[in-house]
Amino acid sequence: MFKLNTYLLASLLIVTSATTINAQEIVKKDDFEKPTMLSSDTSYGDGKEKVAVHEGNVKITQGTLEIKAEKLKVSAALGKDKEVFEAFGNPASYTQQLSDGTMVVARANHIRYEKANKIISLKGNAELYQNAFSIKTDSIIYDIEKEQWQAQKNTDSQQQVVTVFDGATLKKTKEALEKNKKETDK
Template identity: 35%
Template sequence: MKITKVLALLLCTAALASQAAQDDYKKEIQVGSDRQFGSLKDKVMTFVDNVKVQQGSLLIEADKLEVIATEGKGKEVFIASGNPAHYSQEFEQGKKIIAKAKEIKYDVGAALLILIGEAELSQAGSMVQGSVIRYNLVKQELAAEADGKKSERVTTVFTPEGKQDQ
């Protein structure tokens, strides 16, 4: 019975989140930093220090960001790095997803977030940790993996109903 409640809660959260995410992805992406440089010819830009990427409620904060636009408009790949880099996005009814990792790769065209290195993703009071976490922002699908060492495993923490902080 408890597993059914958890599954129902996750599916409801995903349905709500999907609508908010769709609205965010229709908005322009803004990048700010203290310094930037790159090659317009090669369609690669680098942003350094106090980097912020915003697309609607989607926010990525990092020490460094590389934007690769070789595939064309709307298919850019953003690679943010930091100690750690942070991602957050607000969804309907105050629900929020928060993530952090040494590297955050945001593939705009695929609406895919890849967290690499000490990765952690939290939503609706539950949290997943691993070496690599892949998260489809539109479908709300997640896959996590450890780095292959016996001492490390993927960890998921489910917060009991009524104790959610988000």
């Protein structure tokens, strides 16, 4: 009887684990299946050129993905779901929940989001916080799906790529999320 119950418990745990993993994968993929919503104080565009500019309290959301900026240029010349969003701010910010439930937070003076490639490029005072590490430098390229980054300093810059690994970074990530939430609520 004990062996049978142990076997049933082990089977249940395996099925539950598989379901949890699939649910996490769905959360991540679900972001990109949701519509992209954009709000701002002002907006103007050119339908022939397929370009729009949004200014003042700009916020883009797509599922858990969120970009905030002072100014945003959207180019749709490549077609549907291939838009390129260029956000400018002091700093502009990006947040998104990852497949494991943790958050990634990024800030920079210029953030470029390529929707088709799911790539975020950060330039100017670039910062990336994920799990228990942070990176600060001049520019960072972040692949959202692969959760991979490439960071480098500008050739004329004195600022090197600084990576910090510690538990306090996770706390800073949470604080950054809280700060972004408070700014949104204003």
